[in-house]
Amino acid sequence: MLKEGKIILFVMAGTDSSASSRQSSFNSLAKDLELPLEQGCLTIVVLGASGDLAKKKTFPALYHLFEQGFLQSGEVHIVGYARTNLSDDGLRGRIRAYLKGASEEHVSEFLQLIKYVSGSYDSGEGFEKLNKEISDYEMSNNSGSSRRLFYLALPPSVYPSVCKMIRTYCMSPTSRFGWTRVIVEKPFGRDLDSAEELSSQLGELFEEDQLYRIDHYLGKELVQNLLVLRFANRLFLPLWNRDNVDNIQIVFREDFGTDGRGGYFDQYGIIRDIIQNHLLQVFSVWLQWKSLYLLSLSTLEMRKSRFCNP
Numbered sequence: 154m155l156k157e158g159k160i161i162l163f164v165m166a167g168t169d170s171s172a173s174s175r176q177s178s179f180n181s182l183a184k185d186l187e188l189p190l191e192q193g194c195l196t197i198v199v200l201g202a203s204g205d206l207a208k209k210k211t212f213p214a215l216y217h218l219f220e221q222g223f224l225q226s227g228e229v230h231i232v233g234y235a236r237t238n239l240s241d242d243g244l245r246g247r248i249r250a251y252l253k254g255a256s257e258e259h260v261s262e263f264l265q266l267i268k269y270v271s272g273s274y275d276s277g278e279g280f281e282k283l284n285k286e287i288s289d290y291e292m293s294n295n296s297g298s299s300r301r302l303f304y305l306a307l308p309p310s311v312y313p314s315v316c317k318m319i320r321t322y323c324m325s326p327t328s329r330f331g332w333t334r335v336i337v338e339k340p341f342g343r344d345l346d347s348a349e350e351l352s353s354q355l356g357e358l359f360e361e362d363q364l365y366r367i368d369h370y371l372g373k374e375l376v377q378n379l380l381v382l383r384f385a386n387r388l389f390l391p392l393w394n395r396d397n398v399d400n401i402q403i404v405f406r407e408d409f410g411t412d413g414r415g416g417y418f419d420q421y422g423i424i425r426d427i428i429q430n431h432l433l434q435v436f437s438v439w440l441q442w443k444s445l446y447l448l449s450l451s452t453l454e455m456r457k458s459r460f461c462n463p
Contacts, residue, residue, distance in 0.1 A: 193298030202235045216259075240269065280319070283322070287301060334364075335363060
């Protein structure tokens with residue numbers, strides 16, 4: 154729509170947002186991409202469960218997956234692990250405060266999936282308790298599978314010790330079908346040298362397909378919509394280049410203080426945490442050309458054939 158020399162863009166979202174329709178869409182996408190549909194016991198372990206990132210981002214994200222039908226109550230078990238002395242209900246109370254506007258029925262059902270284990274990040278005793286909690290659930294599930302996902306909502310300084318403990322005490326048993334995967338959050342080290350050292354340390358413990366390095370900021374709906382705004386819009390697609398864009402301004406604002414993150418910022422600094430990670434990632438999304446994942450499947454198959462058969 155044109156108004157007073159300006160372009161106004163209207164974006165309408167789909168109206169069918171039921172859990173069953175979302176699950177059906179996910180299954181259809183997985184089939185098109187030839188991804189295996191896995192079923193059975195899944196344990197999600199959030200390390201650093203009492204911290205700021207976990208309560209504000211990780212657990213609310215898991216709740217939304219549960220609400221949309223992607224995490225089934227009969228198959229998933231969520232365990233929080235941290236040094237703080239908490240009970241199961243104590244952790245659930247902290248999480249509940251950040252699930253605002255959600256259905257009370259869904260929230261209560263979700264919170265019942267969560268257990269808590271307290272322990273150190275560098276001693277075996279706590280991780281033995283964690284492994285027992287996971288194993289007891291897998292045995293009671295009787296699915297014969299053992300899928301274990303470890304999410305490190307922790308500062309990079311403890312990644313090596315935590316990953317050693319996971320490797321020693323908490324790997325998925327070879328007697329069961331399944332896998333072990335580890336998600337590490339940014340910032341990945343303090344500089345290039347520490348990042349390479351950290352990568353080497355983790356590489357000695359896990360295969361590359363077991364490690365996932367992420368920046369949770371890229372999961373924000375507004376950031377993901379940049380790709381749609383650019384590549385699915387006939388007006389912007391031909392204009393989104395250096396010949397037509399004069400400058401890019403990214404404004405970052407927060408309406409709260411450090412709020413319990415003081416120790417983390419003292420060690421890494423808010424500039425390193427925000428600018429070189431979150432905002433640089435957003436800048437990269439803004440500038441990048443079309444990803445292979447946005448190409449048609451036929452194009453992907455053609456490229457795969459050309460690559461494998463030169």
